Amino acid sequence: MTRIPPVAPEDASFAVRLAYRAAAKMVGEVPEPFAVFAHHPKLFFTSLTQEFAAGKASTTLPVSVRELAVYRVAWTLGCSWCVDFGTMMQRLDGLDVDRLKDIGEYETSTKYSDDERAAIAYADAMTQSPDVVTDEQVADLERRFGRAGVVELTYQIGLENMRARINSSLGITEQGFSSGDACRVPWASSTPV
Incomplete structure (x- = not known):
């Protein structure tokens, strides 16, 4: 059990729900760190952006x-x-x-x-x-x-x-x-x- 509960889709903003769907499509499930980070939408999207950008840039x-x-x-x-x-x-x-x-x-x-x-x-x-x-x-x-x-x-x-x-x-x-x-x-x- 996480120390801070994950944000359920019905309690998340529309943008966070879209991100949940995209993540679940990519890896099969909503990654729990995303669901916990959703308590702070600005850091949620900062983290998503960083992860996505780092993955795309790391090709050397x-x-x-x-x-x-x-x-x-x-x-x-x-x-x-x-x-x-x-x-x-x-x-x-x-x-x-x-x-x-x-x-x-x-x-x-x-x-x-x-x-x-x-x-x-x-x-x-x-x-x-x-x-x-x-x-x-x-x-x-x-x-x-x-x-x-x-x-x-x-x-x-x-x-x-x-x-x-x-x-x-x-x-x-x-x-x-x-x-x-x-x-x-x-x-x-x-x-x-």
């Missing part, structure tokens, strides 16, 4: 590198919603989700490439508080992915740190995106979106 890195770094942040911070959603996104991107079981041993697992390991290590360094990113680490990433790739990776890791911390703080947990289970949003079984 290989998808597996970006998605694994983001997943590692969610896993490290313990955001079950982000882990659930991230697993689904990797599956939809055609990536091998079985290797996510080895994310805790990424340094030695043969399931990850050197580029993926470097990105995951960077995610770890950025997620610590304070961060422990080194000049050498950034230089290595720049050799691998170019400057735009480093900026994209940094942005995506920072964005996931924000998402995971918000979701965990608000008590937002997994919805079953990765397993195909029914959504936990309270109105999912009773009211069409």
Whole structure:
């Protein structure tokens, strides 16, 4: 149960209901963070805009590198919603989700490439508080992915740190995106979106 209840469609503004429908069409259910954010419509639409724009703009890195770094942040911070959603996104991107079981041993697992390991290590360094990113680490990433790739990776890791911390703080947990289970949003079984 979230610490702040989700806004049900019948209690949402027309614009928020439209966003709910679009989100449900894209991922099969209304993401619970959206439904909680709907209590503050300006931040709801700010968040939607940021997510959409970041997704469209993030095309420099290989998808597996970006998605694994983001997943590692969610896993490290313990955001079950982000882990659930991230697993689904990797599956939809055609990536091998079985290797996510080895994310805790990424340094030695043969399931990850050197580029993926470097990105995951960077995610770890950025997620610590304070961060422990080194000049050498950034230089290595720049050799691998170019400057735009480093900026994209940094942005995506920072964005996931924000998402995971918000979701965990608000008590937002997994919805079953990765397993195909029914959504936990309270109105999912009773009211069409």
